Amino acid sequence: MKLTQIRAQFPVLDSQVYGKPLVYLDNAATAQRPLSVEASWKQSVEQGNANIHRAVHYLAGVATDAYENAREAVRAYLNASAKEEIVFTAGATAGINLVAYAFGEAFVGEGDEIIVSVAEHHSNLVPWQLLCRRKKAVLKVLDIAPDGSLPVESLEKLISERTKIIAISHISNVLGLVNPVREMVEVCHKHNVPVLVDGAQGIVHCAVDVQALDCDFYAFSGHKIYAATGTGVLYGKKKWLEAMPPFLSGGEMIHTVRFSGTTFAPLPQKFEAGTQNINAVPTLVPALAFARECRENPEVEAEQEAILDYVYKQLTEDERITLYGVPRGTKVPLFSFAVKGVHHEDLALILDKMGIAVRSGQMCAEPLMDRLGVTGLLRASFAPYNTLEEAQYFIQCLNKAINMLV
Amino acid sequence: MTLEEKKQEIIEEFALYDEWLDKYQYLIELGHNLDPFPEEEKTEENTIKGCQSRVWLISEKKDGKLLFRADSDAIITKGIISLLVSVYSGRTPEEIAADDFGFIGAIGLRENLSPTRANGLVSMIERMKEIAGQSRQ
Numbered sequence: 273m274k275l276t277q278i279r280a281q282f283p284v285l286d287s288q289v290y291g292k293p294l295v296y297l298d299n300a301a302t303a304q305r306p307l308s309v310e311a312s313w314k315q316s317v318e319q320g321n322a323n324i325h326r327a328v329h330y331l332a333g334v335a336t337d338a339y340e341n342a343r344e345a346v347r348a349y350l351n352a353s354a355k356e357e358i359v360f361t362a363g364a365t366a367g368i369n370l371v372a373y374a375f376g377e378a379f380v381g382e383g384d385e386i387i388v389s390v391a392e393h394h395s396n397l398v399p400w401q402l403l404c405r406r407k408k409a410v411l412k413v414l415d416i417a418p419d420g421s422l423p424v425e426s427l428e429k430l431i432s433e434r435t436k437i438i439a440i441s442h443i444s445n446v447l448g449l450v451n452p453v454r455e456m457v458e459v460c461h462k463h464n465v466p467v468l469v470d471g472a473q474g475i476v477h478c479a480v481d482v483q484a485l486d487c488d489f490y491a492f493s494g495h496k497i498y499a500a501t502g503t504g505v506l507y508g509k510k511k512w513l514e515a516m517p518p519f520l521s522g523g524e525m526i527h528t529v530r531f532s533g534t535t536f537a538p539l540p541q542k543f544e545a546g547t548q549n550i551n552a553v554p555t556l557v558p559a560l561a562f563a564r565e566c567r568e569n570p571e572v573e574a575e576q577e578a579i580l581d582y583v584y585k586q587l588t589e590d591e592r593i594t595l596y597g598v599p600r601g602t603k604v605p606l607f608s609f610a611v612k613g614v615h616h617e618d619l620a621l622i623l624d625k626m627g628i629a630v631r632s633g634q635m636c637a638e639p640l641m642d643r644l645g646v647t648g649l650l651r652a653s654f655a656p657y658n659t660l661e662e663a664q665y666f667i668q669c670l671n672k673a674i675n676m677l678v
Numbered sequence: 679m680t681l682e683e684k685k686q687e688i689i690e691e692f693a694l695y696d697e698w699l700d701k702y703q704y705l706i707e708l709g710h711n712l713d714p715f716p717e718e719e720k721t722e723e724n725t726i727k728g729c730q731s732r733v734w735l736i737s738e739k740k741d742g743k744l745l746f747r748a749d750s751d752a753i754i755t756k757g758i759i760s761l762l763v764s765v766y767s768g769r770t771p772e773e774i775a776a777d778d779f780g781f782i783g784a785i786g787l788r789e790n791l792s793p794t795r796a797n798g799l800v801s802m803i804e805r806m807k808e809i810a811g812q813s814r815q
């Protein structure tokens with residue numbers, strides 16, 4: 273596919289806001305959905321809607337197949353070794369909560385320790401805080417280096433005999449750097465500590481192979497990788513998922529229910545209680561196909577590289593601007609920055625009126641904002657359907673906005 | 679000038695700008711010209727916390743009228759605050775409590791006030807009304 277064909281998959285990119293062409297640079301919050309995803313949704317709603325796994329009728333079979341095909345597509349995308357290791361959730365937050373609860377129930381007790389980084393999204397922080405409160409466990413925090421990177425050496429120093437799990441983002445939604453997850457997993461496994469990777473951003477920018485990463489859990493949301501909202505995936509190694517008690521309970525996750533006691537369904541149904549997101553989950557198939565197509569498309573890749581180069585250069589060479597997350601080698605086209613003497617909200621308001629959608633504020637990472645000593649930042653995050661031309665327009669408008677404000 | 683006259687004046691002023699950026703430019707100017715706010719009054723108690731920008735508001739009652747002073751760390755918000763202060767400061771609590779603050783919509787700034795934007799302005803208006811309500815009793 274040519275880049276123009278890729279853009280044609282997203283009609284909104286052709287629209288105008290306040291009489292200006294829309295430039296959507298808030299992809300880290302949620303990506304747009306391609307027509308192929310819409311078609312899958314439509315197909316499911318119009319022709320394939322029935323509750324899955326339960327009934328013997330024809331339509332139930334169609335819906336169940338679509339749902340289970342999606343599981344296979346996710347398994348293949350992540351290169352997981354078995355479908356049982358793929359649990360559908362409502363998103364990254366839901367997946368992380370599942371682990372914080374169920375792993376916590378099974379393995380975390382008073383005085384035990386959990387490690388997170390200071391750069392985590394609240395979704396990969398608060399569930400662990402709550403677990404620590406429930407179990408009287410201790411939350412330890414891995415600091416970032418001044419350039420925003422995560423130093424593997426300091427991780428090893430934080431690990432103790434009481435460490436039960438570490439939870440770390442693949443890519444922070446603020447810093448936009450690919451963290452050395454493989455190395456971190458190695459260090460943790462040396463001490464028999466499992467690793468949960470918050471892949472909400474990582475899945476979008478990296479080819480993820482969970483066997484090569486060797487992480488124990490990997491959680492992401494469908495909506496950030498072009499699928500319907502309300503979809504999500506938790507990959508978990510079978511040995512952990514089997515050892516964990518159910519999180520939510522109810523229909524579909526049981527084997528037998530008696531008042532004398534209930535036994536649970538095998539994986540992955542054990543963690544999929546209640547009616548699942550049957551119309552939306554199949555959209556993961558075209559969404560992941562689209563993501564793969566973009567990753568393997570030389571034109572898109574070249575454009576993304578050009579955007580990264582250009583925006584990085586503009587933001588780092590401008591003395592008024594401080595970019596957070598600087599190592600160029602691990603940078604993805606997600607830029608959070610502050611402008612001296614200018615409030616991020618003002619910039620976002622003005623850019624909005626120029627047609628540019630960017631994010632401003634704390635971006636669900638208050639501890640990181642405190643650590644960086646800012647009240648918030650401005651973030652521009654690019655997707656494969658964005659163009660270098662849009663990046664140039666963004667920088668031009670940013671300059672104009674700054675000049676209005678200083 | 680009565681409250682109604684003052685509001686009308688601002689509505690007419692804003693009618694001069696049909697470009698968004700000109701409107702913002704004007705608000706930025708107003709923000710820069712707002713009377714300085716005493717640093718020592720930037721306390722937790724006087725802070726109206728929005729999601730992004732912070733707003734500070736203090737009031738006093740003098741000769742039956744409420745006087746407001748306010749500030750924000752974001753300049754466009756500060757410009758809108760300056761409008762609010764110029765309209766409502768020096769009015770009686772009854773006048774303020776009875777007003778619907780609809781003129782903000784009439785000058786095209788309603789979207790800056792919509793609660794989904796989660797800035798401090800909505801809360802600032804609520805706080806002004808609350809203060810007016812309390813000092814009426």
Ligand SMILES: Cc1ncc(COP(=O)(O)O)c(C=O)c1O
Pocket residue numbers: 300301362363364365366393395396441443444445470472473493636
């Ligand atoms: C790094 C990271 N983790 C977790 C989340 C939470 O994702 P969701 O809200 O889709 O559950 C996000 C989304 O903003 C994120 O960027």
